[in-house]
Amino acid sequence: MINKTVKDANEAVQDIPSGAFLMMGGFGLSGIPENCISALLQRDIKDLTIVSNNAGVDDFGIGLLLQKRMVKKMISSYVGENAEFERQLLSGELEVDLIPQGTLAERVRAGGAGIPAFFTPAGVGTEVAEGKEIREFDGKLYLMERWLRSDFSLVKAWKGDTAGNLIFKGTARNFNPMMAAAGKITIAEVEELVPAGELDPNQIHTPGIYVQRIFEGKNYEKRIEQRTVRS
Amino acid sequence: MINKTVKDANEAVQDIPSGAFLMMGGFGLSGIPENCISALLQRDIKDLTIVSNNAGVDDFGIGLLLQKRMVKKMISSYVGENAEFERQLLSGELEVDLIPQGTLAERVRAGGAGIPAFFTPAGVGTEVAEGKEIREFDGKLYLMERWLRSDFSLVKAWKGDTAGNLIFKGTARNFNPMMAAAGKITIAEVEELVPAGELDPNQIHTPGIYVQRIFEGKNYEKRIEQRTVRS
Amino acid sequence: MLKKQQIAQRIAKEVKNGQYINLGIGIPTLVANYIPEDLEIVLQSENGLLGIGPFPTEEQIDPDLINAGKQTITMVKGSVLFNSAESFAMIRGGHVHLTILGAMEVSENGDIANWKIPGKMVKGMGGAMDLVASAENIIVAMQHCSKSGESKLLKSCSLPITGIRCVKKIVTDLAVLEVDPEGGFILKERAPGVSVEEIKSKTEGKLIVKGEIPEMEF
C-alpha cells in the first residue's frame, strides 16, 4: 500500500505558492483544516483563491488568512458575519464569487469525478444564471454549471490511515470528501492517524486514492459558532 | 423516525405492473436482490424494462426473469454468458441497450441527484456517441448523457434498519446505492433488519430517505460465478 | 396578528405523516416545536444530517454536530450522516418533501426573494436557491409587511430573486395564502381578529378572495 504520510502541517503546505487555487473543507467552523490554516499563516504567500462554503469568522479559520491579506478571491455559498471580510469586499481588495450551496458541492464533486459540466435547477431566473447556458429537460429549466478543481485541497478528517483513507465524524464531514477528490494535491489532516489496515475497508468515507499527503494534527480547538443548549 | 418495514418480498413487489421501468442492484450475481426476483417470478407481469449492470446467468438472477419472458428490454453494460439471453436477443424478442459501465453508474446517480444531464468522455468517437451531443471542454471532447430514474428500484443490502438506512458488504455494494436513490419506489431487501437507532449514523451507505420499503430477506444463495482460489 | 410562535404553530399543521422536511433559519426552525408527536417525520439539515434531534444538554454538546445555522444539535434514533453533495442530491432529486423558509418578498406568481439586499452586505444564498428550485412543496413563513409597513406580498419582487414560481403557500402574521398557478395570492385563512379588508390593504399583489374566509384554528 502506498504511504502518504508527511511529518506535519508545515511540511504538508510548504510548496503551496502565491496565486494557488485552494479548496478547504468545513461548514462554518466545523471540519475545517485548523492545522493547515495555521501552517499557511507562517508562509509568505498571497493572492490565494479559496473555495470554501464559508469564510470563517474574524479571528478563526479562513478569517485569519483574510486578516493577513493572503486571499485574493473567495468562492463560497455563505460568507456570514466577518467584519474584516466585509471591509475588504467593500474596498475592492477581495473578490467574492457566491454560489448556491448545492451547486458548489456538485461542482466540486464533478471536478473530482471527471464531469466537466452538468445541469442543475438551482439559480434559474436569478442573477446566478447570468451568462450561463439555460436548457429545458422534461419541461423544467436548468443551468449548465462547470466543474471545480483545485491545485491543493486541504481537508480535515477524524481518523485516517497511512494509505490516505479517511473517516469523518458527525456533520464535520460536509464538503471534505468532495474537495479531497477534486484536488491535484490533497492534504489531509486527521485527529488520529493509524497504520494502513486498521480502518474497516467498508466504513471509509474518502478512499486514499484521492489523498497525496496525510498527517496527524494537534491542538484542535473546534470552536463552536452557535453554542445552543436545551432550555 | 419513519417506519418503512413491509412483511416480505411478496408484499414489497405486489404492485409492480407490467411495463414497469425497474432498476436492480448487483454486479454479476453479487449483491442482487434475490428475494425480490423470486417474488417477481410469482407475479403474472411482463414487458419489464430492467436497468442492471449485468443480466444474470441462465438459471439465476435476472436470467430467471428472462426464462419466463417477463423482460422487454435490458439496459446494461455487460451481458456476459447467458444462452437464453442470446437467443431472445438474436430473435428480436429482447431489446438491449448497452452503456459504458461508468456512464451507467453516473446516469443512475444523476437520476437520484436531480441532475438531468451531464458530460462524460466515455464513448466519444464510438457508436455509443451516435445521436448524442458532443461538446469540447478545455480541449477534450465529451458526450452529453441523460439521467436514469426508475418506477421501482430493487436493491440488496447487508444490514438495514426500519427507517430504511442501509449498509452494504464488500463489493456487493456496487450499483445498489445509486439505484436506491434513483427509484420512485425503492424496495430494499437486507440480510439483517434492525430497529432504527442500532446502526451507527456515521457508517450508513444509503440514507433511509431513498428507501420506501424494507424487509429482511431469507435463504440467500449468493452464487459465485468464478470461484477462484490461490494455487 | 400572530406572533412568530403562532406562525410556526399554524405551519406545523401543514406537515404530513412520513415527510422529510427542511426547515430554514428563524421562524421555520420553531415549527419543529409544534409538530404533533404522533407524526413520523424526519428533519433534514443540509450540512449533512437526516434526523435532527433537540438541542443538546451542556454534557451532550459536540462541536462536530451542528445544524445549517451552526447551532449545536443532537441526533435521533435512525439518524444518518452524509456529505454535502449527498445532501443536495437529496434536495435536488426531490427526496425532501417539504421546505419551510423565510422570505423578504414573495410575488403573486410564486417568486421568492430572500438572499440579498443590493448596496447592503451580501451574505450569500447558502442552500436557499437549491431548496426553492427543487422541493415539491415550499411554504414561506414571513411577516406580511416590512417594519416600515410596506407589503412583502408583491406583484413582482423588487429584490434579487432566489427562485422563480416555486412558493406554494405563505403563512404570515395576518393570513394563510396559496399561490395561484395563474398568478395571485388566494386568501385561505385570516389570523384571529384580522379582517379581509386589512389583509387586502396590506397585500400589494393580486389578492383572490372566494367566499367566506375562515379564521385560523390552532
Added chain:
Amino acid sequence: MLKKQQIAQRIAKEVKNGQYINLGIGIPTLVANYIPEDLEIVLQSENGLLGIGPFPTEEQIDPDLINAGKQTITMVKGSVLFNSAESFAMIRGGHVHLTILGAMEVSENGDIANWKIPGKMVKGMGGAMDLVASAENIIVAMQHCSKSGESKLLKSCSLPITGIRCVKKIVTDLAVLEVDPEGGFILKERAPGVSVEEIKSKTEGKLIVKGEIPEMEF
C-alpha cells in the same frame, strides 16, 4: 515470440512506484504476478475495491468479494470498498494512473477496438470505454497478429471502436511499440530473436523504426 506470461512480465516493468492501476481481464491480470514487491502500488477493481489482494484460500472465499471478472478475491491492508459511481469517478477523474487492457485491434493513431464483433454475440463494453477515455496512460497487451495471421496493428480499426487516440504503448508477443502522437507505431524493442523485418511484415499500420532496436530485457 513471447508467451502470455512474458508479455505480462514485460509490461510489469512499466509500472512505477505509487501508481494506482486498473488491470483488464486476460493477460493484464497476469501483470500483477510480476510487479516487484518493493514497489508500492494499488490495484483497482472497477466493481468497487482499491487494493486487490491474492486469490483466496478455500476458507477465505467470500461471495461478497469479487473482482471485475467475477472471480473471488481478497483484500490487502489499507483496502477500501466503494460503490460503482465512486469507482468510475476515480477512473473518469484521472485518479487511476495506469490502465492495462487487451485489444482486438489498435490503430496507428491510438484508437482501440476491443468490445464488439458485429454479427457475433455482443457482450457489451463493461467499463472499457470509461477506462480508455480517462486514464492518462494506457498500455495494451495483445498478440501482434490474429490466429489467422492478420496484423492487429492497423492503419485504422475495422471493428467498432472502444476509444479514440488513447493507447500510449503496446506490448505484443513480438515487440514493444509506442503510439506516435502524429500517427504511427514507434518500434522500441524486439522480442528475443525476432527481427525488425518480421515485425515490419506483421504490422499493417505505419511502423516507425529509428536507429538500432534493442531486444527486450526481463
